[in-house]
Amino acid sequence: MSSKHLWPLLVFAACGAEAVPEPVEPNPDPPKIATFVADDGTGPRLSLEGTLDGKRLTLSLVARDAEPLFGFRAWVRFSDEATLVDVKTVPVLDDSSTALYLVVQEEGAVSLGGTRRRADVGDVAFDGPVAGLTFEANEDARFDVDGVIAKRADGSTVQLGTTGGTVMK
Amino acid sequence: MKRAIFLTVVSCFVASEARAQFDVRTQHVRVDLTGGDVVIDVDAEVHFDQSVSSIAMFRPFAPFTSLTIDGVAAERSAHPLAPEWLDRVTPPTPVGPGAATITYRIEGRPTCPAPSNPAAALCWYADGRVIFTPSGAASAWYLVDVFEGTFFTGSIAVVAPSDHMVLAGQDVPSRVEDHGDGTSTFHFDIDLPTSILGLYAGTLERVEGSGPFPVVAHRGPDAPIEGVTEAVERASEGVPALEAFLGTYPAAQANIVTVPRNFAFGGMGMHGTIYIADYIFGPYAFILRAGVLHELAHTYWGHQASGTGDDATAFFSEGFAEYSAWRAIGIAEGRAARRDGVRMNSVWYMYGRPEGVDAPVVGRNTGQSPAYVFVTYHKASSVLRTLEAAVGEAAFDRVLGSLQALGPGGLTIDAFVEAFAAEGYDATGDVTQWLYRTGFPRLEARTEGETLVIDVDGEWQLRVPLEIRRRDGTVEQRVVGLRAGPNAIALGAGVSHVAIDPDWTLVRALKSDGTDVTFDGVVDAADLLEVALHAGGAMPSERRRDGGYDPLYDLDGDGIIGNADLASVAAP
Numbered sequence: 027m028s029s030k031h032l033w034p035l036l037v038f039a040a041c042g043a044e045a046v047p048e049p050v051e052p053n054p055d056p057p058k059i060a061t062f063v064a065d066d067g068t069g070p071r072l073s074l075e076g077t078l079d080g081k082r083l084t085l086s087l088v089a090r091d092a093e094p095l096f097g098f099r100a101w102v103r104f105s106d107e108a109t110l111v112d113v114k115t116v117p118v119l120d121d122s123s124t125a126l127y128l129v130v131q132e133e134g135a136v137s138l139g140g141t142r143r144r145a146d147v148g149d150v151a152f153d154g155p156v157a158g159l160t161f162e163a164n165e166d167a168r169f170d171v172d173g174v175i176a177k178r179a180d181g182s183t184v185q186l187g188t189t190g191g192t193v194m195k
Numbered sequence: 196m197k198r199a200i201f202l203t204v205v206s207c208f209v210a211s212e213a214r215a216q217f218d219v220r221t222q223h224v225r226v227d228l229t230g231g232d233v234v235i236d237v238d239a240e241v242h243f244d245q246s247v248s249s250i251a252m253f254r255p256f257a258p259f260t261s262l263t264i265d266g267v268a269a270e271r272s273a274h275p276l277a278p279e280w281l282d283r284v285t286p287p288t289p290v291g292p293g294a295a296t297i298t299y300r301i302e303g304r305p306t307c308p309a310p311s312n313p314a315a316a317l318c319w320y321a322d323g324r325v326i327f328t329p330s331g332a333a334s335a336w337y338l339v340d341v342f343e344g345t346f347f348t349g350s351i352a353v354v355a356p357s358d359h360m361v362l363a364g365q366d367v368p369s370r371v372e373d374h375g376d377g378t379s380t381f382h383f384d385i386d387l388p389t390s391i392l393g394l395y396a397g398t399l400e401r402v403e404g405s406g407p408f409p410v411v412a413h414r415g416p417d418a419p420i421e422g423v424t425e426a427v428e429r430a431s432e433g434v435p436a437l438e439a440f441l442g443t444y445p446a447a448q449a450n451i452v453t454v455p456r457n458f459a460f461g462g463m464g465m466h467g468t469i470y471i472a473d474y475i476f477g478p479y480a481f482i483l484r485a486g487v488l489h490e491l492a493h494t495y496w497g498h499q500a501s502g503t504g505d506d507a508t509a510f511f512s513e514g515f516a517e518y519s520a521w522r523a524i525g526i527a528e529g530r531a532a533r534r535d536g537v538r539m540n541s542v543w544y545m546y547g548r549p550e551g552v553d554a555p556v557v558g559r560n561t562g563q564s565p566a567y568v569f570v571t572y573h574k575a576s577s578v579l580r581t582l583e584a585a586v587g588e589a590a591f592d593r594v595l596g597s598l599q600a601l602g603p604g605g606l607t608i609d610a611f612v613e614a615f616a617a618e619g620y621d622a623t624g625d626v627t628q629w630l631y632r633t634g635f636p637r638l639e640a641r642t643e644g645e646t647l648v649i650d651v652d653g654e655w656q657l658r659v660p661l662e663i664r665r666r667d668g669t670v671e672q673r674v675v676g677l678r679a680g681p682n683a684i685a686l687g688a689g690v691s692h693v694a695i696d697p698d699w700t701l702v703r704a705l706k707s708d709g710t711d712v713t714f715d716g717v718v719d720a721a722d723l724l725e726v727a728l729h730a731g732g733a734m735p736s737e738r739r740r741d742g743g744y745d746p747l748y749d750l751d752g753d754g755i756i757g758n759a760d761l762a763s764v765a766a767p
Contacts, residue, residue: 097724139720141727172666173691
């Protein structure tokens, strides 16, 4: 017997006596997991990046492609589907001997930022996480960044765009 | 030009004889510097409005050896009005009305103790430098009327060693005549009517600027080279900036002459030549940035065009020169540099004065007031910035041009108001509140919801620029009119930062009702940032030294912007 005729037998043999399973259809309505979906952004900006664990949303306000600066202020605004649990600034402008940070909470918004203490200490690199925020968030919770003021030590303004995000399944 | 030296000294006895005695029409001056003594011959054509039996003349800085009126020798005696500085000159018979000729020779070594400080000099005649300043009490050499600056044309011829640099008149020499014996005569034309002349002759080191306009400094041994070089470079770059809004600089080159430490002034602007004291180039080099351009601007303000000798004359000279200096700095260095200069001037006027000392910019007694410098230089220049903002830069430049066209002795407050009227702007209210009155407006601002409320203390009518930044990043520029009392300004929604008069176009003290210095209704990191940007600012202890002080950010009002102010923002 040539091998040409042998291999279909092997196939059958491998299946043994079990029944050939029915083809599995894709589940038309799989269970969805909510996630934080960040808006797209390019250029120098302050972006919200986050992870959702259950209802616990951990957001980072992150400086991307930004120039060195002296100080900044930004507002993070959130919709009724979210409740702020905690907010902390990251000492991105240096420690407290050189820089000061301030967080102010309002209903549905939090202002955060910091500054170096005196212009003669100059600017500092402004890149990476600048604040961490924790929320209890439900689906459709919306987060935006606005009211950004960012300045160099000479008082001139650094232009920064912003991106937010939404909790969605 | 420090016309105040002339005016201040004279005005102490001018009250009883305020009229000009005669009008000097033309004047030819010959100065011989080749001997041990200086010899000066003056030949002046004058005009008397009425017959006079005697005239008052400044006693020259070297003795008269001859003096004639219409060719007849006149008698001299100490004048009872000011016997230290004035001679009464009496011809054998009354002269005038009509034309007359006054000639005189003075000969000797000049000595010019300043009337206000005898240890300080108004001329110099030693160590390779000959420096004469404009005729006045203790500094007279050419003929001027004691009581009023009249304007003449003519010439100056200076005989000096051929290797000397000679600066006189209003530009470089029109002709140099070499006598072949090591001496030359340097001829200067006085084409622009003037009452203000200076002279420098010497062999000081030449330091030339590298910028687009030719500037030469003549450096004395006590003037540090670093400072002189900085001054020359600033002038060389700065003259084109002055030309940008004042027109072509009316001299082929600008000269900076350093004058000895014991001179009675820090700087003096002649036509095309400025004198700056040696010491300014060292520890006071911070003055040079604006000081050099201020003095150069006097070629326009005080020479090309000037006041009539009335109460507004110093405003048209010093106020306009200071305004022009900072305008030029703004052109050369940018908006922030100009803003800081105007702020510095405003702050020095508002807070630098001794307690209770003030005077109107234009006032009968301003020249004798201890507030003279504060108001004439510092407040007045900021007031011109206010008017520039009110009428717009292009229209203001046309105002400047029309004032320049009025020439020597042509500037009056009426002409000033008319120049604005030609641009469709009624400046009478500004003249009244800013020039004829003392003081400055105090503003206190706060937010109430979406409304900015600015309280104005005192009867002022102000046009205040606002820069309104919103959360979405858009910026709105707005000008609001304010009157005495609370002024409510609807801002609309989404305000992120309101800057009130961010370019310091006004002499004003702005404070916040609290620590919200960004006037967005929230005290947050934006306020912290603004205070930190001004941290280190302090009330300056010296004129023209920028302490970076802005009262808005001095939240505890202690004269220093620092950690205590930052802490008050950060406090819960």
